[in-house]
Amino acid sequence: MKLQHLFSTIPGIAGHVLPDIEVSGIFNDARKVVSDGLFVAIRGVKVDGHSFIPDAINNGAAVLVVEDPNQVPNSFKGFVLRVENTREALDVLASHYHGDPAEEMFCVGVTGTNGKTSVTYMVEAIFNHSQNPTGVIGTVNHHLLEKVWPSDMTTPDPINLQKRLREFKDAGAKAVAMEVSSHALDQHRVDSVPFNTVIFTNLTRDHLDYHETMEKYFESKQRLFTDLLWKTEKLPCFAIINIDDKYGRRMHVADPAVLWTYGADKSADLSFKIKSMDFALTVFDLKTPVGTTEVELPMSGTHNVMNAVAAMGAGLSAGIPLEVCKAAIASFTGVPGRLQAVPNNKNLSVFVDYAHSPDALENVLTALTKVRESLKSNAKIWTIFGCGGDRDKGKRPLMAEMALKFSDAVVVTSDNPRTEEPQSIIEDILKGVTAQDKNRVIVLADRKEAIHATISKAQEGDVILIAGKGHEDYQIIGSTKFPFSDVQVAEQALQGRV
Structure with a gap:
């Protein structure tokens, strides 16, 4: 792909005439760089990618994207582009390189400490039930119908994420349900994913080895509902937020989004009341913006009811009928390793x-x-x-x-x-x-x-x-x-x- 196209929307570079270079691939790991590749030097938590610029050059890098040009050897004959934030640049470059695959799929992003995996699997079940093949990206694996790819982190880095989204699109996916981790939001891994619907499940103590404080942890989650929704061109877009959670009640939502709340709280847009529960089945009444119904969930636990309600909200936001959402949940087969x-x-x-x-x-x-x-x-x-x-x-x-x-x-x-x-x-x-x-x-x-x-x-x-x-x-x-x-x-x- 031509360099000019890759940088067509990156602030500070878009609009400038760039060399007529055909880039063979985008890399943030110097060991994987190939001839005519573009290497992005990322400042990591423990390691600074600028330290590996010589390795990238030795492996054939033709273009370097850096924050500090002074770390590029004077002997380098290729092209150097300086940006303010290489993480943000990598996210955009990876999306453009793979043809911005998420633009044509209905994208659901789920964030929160707990429930992300279950909600994405339930969203998948609802969309598949409505004849919309849906890919899933998350902690357990990445999958689309019968095709399964391994996962080594909740939300992949932009290069692997955009590659997977392209594979989903080429395989016929109409939608994607994605777990969005706080690390991914903090590190700008999903900034180029145009979400249609985003869901907040809850926020409790976790990952403080990275975020240090609960407030910083919350701020990273907040980005999904402000920074990312604010710039989406997919309208109407929806934010579905758990108001039984104290952080959910604090969550700000960007103006373009339609806000739906959910929870046991009677004032929620999607509110539920459990009627019965055993180890294998929970029955609950559900009030939604489009009507009320009784739902059978073949799982136990109030937390799983919360997950099901959030997923049904995502289905409704996509225009899927309530009865279809209900039927999908009734036949849900569960999530590996979740109760x-x-x-x-x-x-x-x-x-x-x-x-x-x-x-x-x-x-x-x-x-x-x-x-x-x-x-x-x-x-x-x-x-x-x-x-x-x-x-x-x-x-x-x-x-x-x-x-x-x-x-x-x-x-x-x-x-x-x-x-x-x-x-x-x-x-x-x-x-x-x-x-x-x-x-x-x-x-x-x-x-x-x-x-x-x-x-x-x-x-x-x-x-x-x-x-x-x-x-x-x-x-x-x-x-x-x-x-x-x-x-x-x-x-x-x-x-x-x-």
Whole structure:
């Protein structure tokens, strides 16, 4: 693609005559640069891409996009473009290079601490049910109908994101449902995605190792509803916001957008009231801007009702009839690792869930507790969990407090320890355990052993929650990923239970 076209909308460069260079590709990793490639030097959290300019040149870069031209060797014979922010430039360049694929798809962006994955899967179900093939980008994977691509982060960098959107478009996608992380918003990874509808689920403590404060965390989420909506040319556009959440009530929305609120709050545009709930089915009444109806959701938990309502709002914003949205939710098959039941004939209710923050753990355990109460059961609730290494240490004792609040027994184990010592992480977790609760806590650092031991000790009718890793099929120890699946380990333990 010609250099002139790539920079046609970048401030400070658009309108200037540029050399007649045919760019072979866009790169932010100097190791991947090929002949006639364009290298964008990104200042990262730990590493400055400007340091790798010589490597990019050696690999054949013809164009360099930088913030500091002084770091370009005098011997470089190619073309150098200075911009104020290379992250913002990379986002635009990647979109243009792939032909701005999102322009012709209905784009739904979902942000919030919890619920992003479930909402995107539910949006996909609704749009597919209305004969609009929908691609999904998020934590579990990227997929379009039967085609699946692996995912290594919630929201990809602009190069991989725009490449995937192009693949979706070429494969016939009419829409895309995308998880939008706070990191992605802070780092301008999605600024060039013209969203039709954006959803805010909630905001609770997480990622403070990156954002430092809850206010900065909130400000990153806010960008999706102001900066990005303000410049969209897709009208009408919608902002769907959870007003049961205190940060949702603070959220500002850009003028072009239609604001729909949702929640249990009766004043919400989409408000719900739960009628019944068990481990496999929740029935609720729903009021919407286009009418009221009764909805059957084949999942448990108020948090999953919230997710379903948000997704139905997205469907309605696209003009999909309420009855179609309702039918799609009624046939929803769930999300890998999100309150995922592990089938068995041992009369145990075993669930695997991705909950790795205090609030997420509270949501899941509240759901299981409510179901137990509705069934008038004396079953014990067992919670197995750990905390990830090299992440926010402040939430570790809070996780213990939340687990103990709703569980009869807690098994503290390892999650993804990464470069930290597992025992050190466990000691941080145990700071949230009071002297009177110590007798309800078991420590087994080996996660496989913890799952096997719990399933062996539990009595018939008991409920076991294996929290933290959800869909993940690996465990990160040091810098190495080892094969590990909570679901598979639980299945093995259940088979071996006498």
